[in-house]
Amino acid sequence: MSDWKSVKGLWTTIGEGHLKLKQFWALGLVAMLLIGGMAADAEAAPCGEEMPCTVSGGTYYIHLPAAHDPSQPLGAVLYLHGHRGKAINALKNKSFQRMADELGVAFVAVQGVNGTWSFPTAPRNLRDEPVFFDSVLEDLAKRFGVDQDRTLLTGFSSGGFMTWYLACEQSDRFSGYAPIAGAFWEPLPQNCPTEPPYLFHVHGTSDTVVPLEGRWLGGGQWKQGDVFESFDIWRRQTGLAEAAPETLTDGELSCERWQPEKGLLELCLHEGGHNVRAEWIGRAWTLLSEMKGWTG
Numbered sequence: 355m356s357d358w359k360s361v362k363g364l365w366t367t368i369g370e371g372h373l374k375l376k377q378f379w380a381l382g383l384v385a386m387l388l389i390g391g392m393a394a395d396a397e398a399a400p401c402g403e404e405m406p407c408t409v410s411g412g413t414y415y416i417h418l419p420a421a422h423d424p425s426q427p428l429g430a431v432l433y434l435h436g437h438r439g440k441a442i443n444a445l446k447n448k449s450f451q452r453m454a455d456e457l458g459v460a461f462v463a464v465q466g467v468n469g470t471w472s473f474p475t476a477p478r479n480l481r482d483e484p485v486f487f488d489s490v491l492e493d494l495a496k497r498f499g500v501d502q503d504r505t506l507l508t509g510f511s512s513g514g515f516m517t518w519y520l521a522c523e524q525s526d527r528f529s530g531y532a533p534i535a536g537a538f539w540e541p542l543p544q545n546c547p548t549e550p551p552y553l554f555h556v557h558g559t560s561d562t563v564v565p566l567e568g569r570w571l572g573g574g575q576w577k578q579g580d581v582f583e584s585f586d587i588w589r590r591q592t593g594l595a596e597a598a599p600e601t602l603t604d605g606e607l608s609c610e611r612w613q614p615e616k617g618l619l620e621l622c623l624h625e626g627g628h629n630v631r632a633e634w635i636g637r638a639w640t641l642l643s644e645m646k647g648w649t650g
Contacts, residue, residue, distance in 0.1 A: 401497070404442065406465070409493045411486040415445040416498065417461040419454055429504035429648070430460040430494060431639060432528070434513025438469035449632040457639055460500055464490060471509075471516035475539040477576055483516065484523055491527070504648060506639050508532035510630040511564055515539060518584065521553060522546035525617065529646060530554065532638035534630045535564045537584035540577040550592050550617035552645060554638035556607065556624065557581055563628040581621070588612075588619050604637065618645065 401407035402416050414432075422428060431454065433444050441463035444450060454461035464487075467480040494500035507528040509517035514536020521531040522543060530552035537555075557566060568578035589595045592614035599610035599621075609622040622634075643649045 404445065406442075407493060407497065409486075409489040411481055411489060412465055412467065413441070414462055414464045414490055414493075415441050416463075416494070417445060417451050417454055418498065419458045419460065421455070422458055426458075427501035427504055427648075428460060428499050429458075429506075429639075429643075430462050430500045431457075431506045431508060431635060432462040432464055432490070433635070434464055434471065434507070434509030434516050435466065435469070436511035436513055439466070439513070440469065441465040447632070450635075453632040453636045457636060459504075459639065460494070460498060462490075462494065466513075466516075471512055473516050473519040473539070474543075475541070475576070476515075477572065484520065484527070487520065487527065504529055504646075506530045506532055506635075506642055508534065508635050508638065509536060510534045511536055511628065514564070515578075521551040522548065522587075524548050525551035530638065530642040532556070532635055534634060535561055535628055537564075537568070537581045538579040538587070540568070540579050542579050542583060542587060545587065545591055550588050550614045550619065552618045552642055553588070554618075554620045554622070554641065555581070555585075556622045556634045558626040558628060559623050560626055561628045566623075585619060585621055588614075592617075592619075594619075607634075607637075 402418065404415065406413040406415055433450065435441055435444055444463040445461070450461050470476065470478065470480065472479040472481050472483050491502050491505070495502050505528045507517050507520060508531070509515070514533035515538070517531050517533040518536060518538055520527060523546075525546070525548040532554045534556045535558065559566065564578055566581045568580045570577050586595065589597070589612060592612070594612045594614060597612060599612050602609050602611065604622070606624045607622040608624075609620055612619040
């Protein structure tokens with residue numbers, strides 16, 4: 355009998371251990387489900403307006419138009435702030451919001467790392483910007499239904515520099531580009547490995563922060579490029595180096611325009627200094643829409 359009690363006790367111990375093991379695994383499974391649920395909630399966390407949207411490599415803010423027909427494609431204007439700027443301030447800018455509402459597009463303010471942009475000749479490279487912007491576009495399409503074939507990238511000052519380089523790196527990443535007060539930096543690229551973009555550039559003739567001819571920075575370590583020489587890169591590449599531009603006046607803007615077989619090159623000057631206006635961005639979107647056949 356003592357042997358039987360020993361065997362019975364052994365099985366009891368084993369059974370209790372098995373029960374504890376099952377309880378342990380059950381608790382682990384619950385924990386995993388809770389963690390997974392929290393991760394899913396974090397991934398699907400709502401964002402928009404003053405709540406940032408997070409993607410691999412950074413964040414952006416988005417203002418959706420006050421009225422939009424859901425049966426129609428949703429376009430987007432992506433804005434890049436100036437040096438040490440903050441995307442949230444651009445998002446709060448009422449003139450940018452009104453522009454987006456009037457055009458019926460999303461306004462997307464993208465944040466640079468530490469307020470800077472990592473274009474090829476920048477003093478610091480803190481992020482792979484082309485990869486990051488691909489992530490932003492994918493996220494905009496997934497979260498908000500933005501049509502990636504209806505996008506305009508615009509940027510002011512340092513954001514304008516970044517806009518020029520993204521247009522050069524892969525012109526069809528965005529439908530069009532509207533840099534303001536920014537161009538390439540020295541040494542300028544010899545050429546751009548892509549077809550010409552739809553490029554609408556605005557610059558002030560009295561700009562002393564980013565002069566048309568560029569200027570040295572950091573005690574002579576870096577040099578902003580000349581706007582006209584930046585345009586010459588595209589003009590040579592498209593066989594328009596010697597071509598006379600079409601000239602036009604649009605309000606305060608005096609513009610020169612070159613028409614390659616694909617894309618468009620437009621340089622518009624105003625008599626002011628280093629500033630940005632929503633109406634210049636809205637003008638670029640309207641022209642791009644007409645050229646792409648999005649209107650009517």
